[in-house]
Amino acid sequence: MAPALCARGVMLWLSGKLPPAGCAGSLLSGRRHRLHVYCCAHRSDSQQGRGQGGEEPAAPVPTSLARPWGSRRSLSPLHRVSHMISPEFISQEINDLLTPDPGLPDPQKEHPRPSHPPPPDDGALSPTQGTPFMPGDLVVAEFKRKHYSMFKKMFVLKSSGKLLSNWGAISSLDIVGKLPGQKLQTSTGFHFLLKRPSLDEYVTFMKRGPTISYPKDIAAMLMMMDLSPGDVVLEAGSGSGALSLFLSRAVGSEGCVHSFEVRPDHHAIAKNNFLKWKDCWQMRCARPWPDNVRFINRNIQDVLPDYKSVAFDAAALDMLNPQVILPAIIRNLKQGAVCVVYITNITQVIDLLEGIRCGELPLICEKVVEVAAKDWIVAPSLRKDGSISKRMGPSDTLEETDEEDDDNNNESQTDEDLELPVNNRPFGQMPYIARPMPWQTGHTAFLVQLRKFKPAPKPTEAEAQS
Numbered sequence: 001m002a003p004a005l006c007a008r009g010v011m012l013w014l015s016g017k018l019p020p021a022g023c024a025g026s027l028l029s030g031r032r033h034r035l036h037v038y039c040c041a042h043r044s045d046s047q048q049g050r051g052q053g054g055e056e057p058a059a060p061v062p063t064s065l066a067r068p069w070g071s072r073r074s075l076s077p078l079h080r081v082s083h084m085i086s087p088e089f090i091s092q093e094i095n096d097l098l099t100p101d102p103g104l105p106d107p108q109k110e111h112p113r114p115s116h117p118p119p120p121d122d123g124a125l126s127p128t129q130g131t132p133f134m135p136g137d138l139v140v141a142e143f144k145r146k147h148y149s150m151f152k153k154m155f156v157l158k159s160s161g162k163l164l165s166n167w168g169a170i171s172s173l174d175i176v177g178k179l180p181g182q183k184l185q186t187s188t189g190f191h192f193l194l195k196r197p198s199l200d201e202y203v204t205f206m207k208r209g210p211t212i213s214y215p216k217d218i219a220a221m222l223m224m225m226d227l228s229p230g231d232v233v234l235e236a237g238s239g240s241g242a243l244s245l246f247l248s249r250a251v252g253s254e255g256c257v258h259s260f261e262v263r264p265d266h267h268a269i270a271k272n273n274f275l276k277w278k279d280c281w282q283m284r285c286a287r288p289w290p291d292n293v294r295f296i297n298r299n300i301q302d303v304l305p306d307y308k309s310v311a312f313d314a315a316a317l318d319m320l321n322p323q324v325i326l327p328a329i330i331r332n333l334k335q336g337a338v339c340v341v342y343i344t345n346i347t348q349v350i351d352l353l354e355g356i357r358c359g360e361l362p363l364i365c366e367k368v369v370e371v372a373a374k375d376w377i378v379a380p381s382l383r384k385d386g387s388i389s390k391r392m393g394p395s396d397t398l399e400e401t402d403e404e405d406d407d408n409n410n411e412s413q414t415d416e417d418l419e420l421p422v423n424n425r426p427f428g429q430m431p432y433i434a435r436p437m438p439w440q441t442g443h444t445a446f447l448v449q450l451r452k453f454k455p456a457p458k459p460t461e462a463e464a465q466s
Contacts, residue, residue: 131284132177133194135159138280139175140197140205143167143190147377154197154205167192196284199249202277203242209269212242213318213342214444216373221340222250224367224449225314230254232310234332236300236325237261237318241270243342244293245277247316253290258307260300267297304328315339320348323355330361333452339363341448349446356450363450370446375437380430389431 082090082098090098133139135157143151143165151165163170168186175184180195197205200215213221221243227233229252238244238261247257261267274293281289296303311334317325322341333339343349349368356363381389 130180132179133157133175134283135172135176136279137283138197138202138276140195140201141165141170141192142195143192147379151192152205154201163192199245199277202280203240203245203273206240206242206273206276207269208240209263209266210239212240214441215242215246216371216441217342217445217447218243218246220369220371220447221316221342222246224340224447225316225338227251227255227314231313233257234312234315234329235259235318236315236322236329238267238270238295239318240266241273243316243318244270244274244295248274248290248293251290251292253292255292257293258296258310258312259293260296260298260303262297262299264297267295271295300325301328304332307332313337316342318342321351323352323359326356326361326363327359330363330452335452335454337452339450339452341450343446343448344444346446349448352448362453362455364453366449366451368446368448370443374440376434377437378432378434381433 078094079098082094137157138154139157140152140154141163142149151167153163153165155163157175158172159176161172163172163175165186167190168188170184170186170192175194178184178194182194183191184194185191203212203215225233227247227250229250231251232255233247233251235244235247235257238259244257244259251257259270261270274295278289278291308331310332312329312332313334314337315329315333317329317339318341319325322343326339329339341352343352353365356365383389
């Protein structure tokens with residue numbers, strides 16, 4: 001009698017009527033209730049089939065034991081209870097709640113499950129492996145010995161010839177067709193790592209006229225200017241074209257960089273370096289490098305009157321006396337835009353700020369930065385013969401240390417821990433060295449961040465008197 005009361009109570013609740021108080025204690029929950037309802041229904045159907053036709057009907061598949069609605073997504077309690085009773089006992093109000101609104105999007109169709117592509121065949125070249133070297137590519141060859149770079153050179157790969165060095169030669173035919181990141185053996189037995197140059201490596205090894213803006217300083221300048229695709233940038237002093245390349249990548253194909261240079265030889269070097277990198281990029285990538293830099297070989301003070309309708313989102317100055325051209329640049333600079341000045345000496349910084357003060361320019365100095373970078377050596381500690389170094393304990397005297405040194409060297413060759421190769425030693429059992437490089441990059445420049453602002457309106461005479 002309890003299952004009948006339970007089913008009757010659920011039907012009354014779905015039809016909008018409250019069940020009697022006696023049915024509340026007989027309500028079964030979850031999977032036990034669905035199993036009980038299914039067994040009662042199956043038993044009644046089988047008895048009716050035997051009495052009418054004489055044959056036992058085929059038992060249906062008990063899909064309701066798992067999820068009768070056949071869906072992978074979780075349903076609300078209303079949906080779950082409604083699937084347990086006959087539809088004729090459900091009121092129209094409940095049916096309206098159960099029917100999804102056709103105007104609402106289906107979450108499964110709107111956000112389908114991501115399909116993972118099949119892995120590539122072992123013999124096929126996957127797209128992640130890159131493009132092999134071909135004649136005309138820019139290649140960087142590097143050889144390291146004892147944690148130090150002994151040889152590093154950038155060159156244009158040709159169909160014939162050799163890469164010559166003090167550590168041996170490599171034929172160009174051996175490089176063509178290889179993927180970047182390949183190590184090749186020279187004629188004298190040394191291994192060179194071959195790769196394509198990154199942008200910071202390219203500006204370091206490219207042909208120079210004046211001194212370049214170093215990548216560590218360029219990265220800080222880009223952060224100060226806060227560039228985004230589509231911005232219009234002014235560059236005063238093209239130099240060798242290092243900063244122009246980074247600005248071109250920052251503004252993208254939708255932006256533009258106006259680079260001014262007074263000297264014709266510097267203008268030619270900057271333009272050739274930009275075109276050389278552009279051609280190299282088109283060989284290594286399917287998408288072209290944006291042609292968004294305008295190199296202008298004229299004095300910026302003479303040209304800016306023709307740029308009255310151009311508003312710059314940012315400006316980068318690399319010249320001896322930037323305070324001379326600031327009055328001409330400030331007109332085309334947007335309000336709130338940043339002007340970054342690349343200056344070598346601290347006395348030039350003082351002259352710059354003094355020129356802004358005397359000229360009463362609407363520029364505020366936000367910061368003066370000197371970027372410092374320190375290279376470190378972090379590598380396994382090995383002896384000259386390639387064996388692993390042994391950690392030494394503290395000694396009382398220097399003589400005891402010298403006497404034990406020979407014994408420890410002999411014992412280190414017989415210890416089981418030190419007999420293992422370098423690559424087969426367990427985690428945490430390899431001694432390391434960690435120290436700065438013996439030579440570091442010194443001072444390069446000071447970066448001055450200026451921002452254009454609008455002065456507050458001056459008070460009137462009436463406001464001043466009040």
